[in-house]
Structures are given as structure tokens and as C-alpha cells.
Amino acid sequence: MWAKPRTRSPSSRKAAGVGRTPPCGWRDSPSGEQSLFAQPRGAGAQFLVTVAPAVRLIAVNDIQVPDCPWLIVQGDMDELVDPAAVLQWAAQLQPAPTVKVLPGVGHFFHGRLRELAALVVDFAKERGIARESEKPG
Numbered sequence: 001m002w003a004k005p006r007t008r009s010p011s012s013r014k015a016a017g018v019g020r021t022p023p024c025g026w027r028d029s030p031s032g033e034q035s036l037f038a039q040p041r042g043a044g045a046q047f048l049v050t051v052a053p054a055v056r057l058i059a060v061n062d063i064q065v066p067d068c069p070w071l072i073v074q075g076d077m078d079e080l081v082d083p084a085a086v087l088q089w090a091a092q093l094q095p096a097p098t099v100k101v102l103p104g105v106g107h108f109f110h111g112r113l114r115e116l117a118a119l120v121v122d123f124a125k126e127r128g129i130a131r132e133s134e135k136p137g
Contacts, residue, residue: 046129049120052081052107055089070097071123073116075105098123
């Protein structure tokens, strides 16, 4: 979590990541459009998860692919983000991220959030990032 914590104690600020640069996120360009960015390689991210990236609404062509495992999750019934556009964009990235398409899932993953959480935990476990005892919320 990169948001400011509710409490202001130094230990809680450190635990929440306050004062650290997130490994990736969105930024505004001088022209006013938003773009996805990743911090330079070696920034220390263990993995990156991108859910339904709006590749036709934001500038994504010049992103630097992170040097950590990257999971892109897309629902095939997404009513806001074109699943075909996401798959086409992801296919040209090098190194290629892992892409998972969930059948019957719309943009907001209604009724399927536990499935999404399990997918992320499994992705982390397969890469030795999460402990076997971790369970999705």
C-alpha cells in the first residue's frame, strides 16, 4: 500500500510504505494524458499485478517493462476495457508478462474478487514470493 496511513507513528508510516517510491503506477504527462510507468530496473519490487489496464485510454507504448514477475489479469467480458486490446498490447511486451484471462468476468470482477485474489496469491507462490500459508482475503 502506498497511501498515507491513518496513524502518523514512524513505524506505521514505514510499514505502509510512506516516503518510499512505489515500483509502478500512473503519472500525468506534460500534455495531460496519463501513462503507466515502472520504476527503473532494480527498484526492488517483488512482483507487479496489473488488472484490466486501460491500454486504449492511456499512453502505454513507451513503458519500461519491470524486472520483476508481472501478472496481467483481464476479464473476457470487460465492458470498459477491450480484452483483445489488452492481449494484443501484452503480447508485444518483452520480456512477456504472464497474462490470465478470466472467463465470464466483467471490469469490476463482481462476485469474483476471491478468484482474483487467489490468482494473485498463486502467482506469488509459484515464484517463491508468498508463503504457502497465505490465503486470499
